[in-house]
Amino acid sequence: MTIDELLEQFDEVLDSGIKIPGKRTVVDIEKLRAVVDDIRLNIPSEIKQARGIVSDRTEIITNAKREADGIIRGADERAKQMVAEQEIVKLAQEKATEIIANAQAKSREMRKAAQEFVDDLMKRADEGLTANLGEIRKTRAALHNQTPLAKD
Numbered sequence: 214m215t216i217d218e219l220l221e222q223f224d225e226v227l228d229s230g231i232k233i234p235g236k237r238t239v240v241d242i243e244k245l246r247a248v249v250d251d252i253r254l255n256i257p258s259e260i261k262q263a264r265g266i267v268s269d270r271t272e273i274i275t276n277a278k279r280e281a282d283g284i285i286r287g288a289d290e291r292a293k294q295m296v297a298e299q300e301i302v303k304l305a306q307e308k309a310t311e312i313i314a315n316a317q318a319k320s321r322e323m324r325k326a327a328q329e330f331v332d333d334l335m336k337r338a339d340e341g342l343t344a345n346l347g348e349i350r351k352t353r354a355a356l357h358n359q360t361p362l363a364k365d
Contacts, residue, residue, distance in 0.1 A: 216259050219252045
């Protein structure tokens with residue numbers, strides 16, 4: 214029997230007693246002692262069961278805390294790793310942006326230098342050709358101004 218059932222029997226013995234004036238009751242003492250003895254016998258098993266439950270509860274809580282701590286540690290490590298990876302990616306992106314900007318600037322400088330070189334070359338060629346054209350025109354004019362040669 215459970216403690217609750219035994220306490221119910223205890224109540225029944227009290228309820229079945231003979232009422233006498235002055236809020237008193239005469240009860241069957243043997244029945245009452247038998248119920249009390251049964252309660253004493255059953256209390257240890259129920260207490261053992263309660264202690265077992267408390268022990269199990271404590272163990273379950275301890276294991277749950279240990280597991281939760283492990284999960285938190287793992288999550289912290291993963292978060293740190295992800296932050297480190299993101300930082301590496303960010304640095305790589307910044308470096309790539311810098312390299313691209315430098316390459317574009319260098320390309321602009323090289324195009325400008327090439328244009329200036331070609332322009333200078335063409336200017337010198339123009340000046341040279343202009344000078345040669347001037348000489349050719351002078352020579353031609355000089356030829357035209359000379360007296361005609363006699364025909365044989």
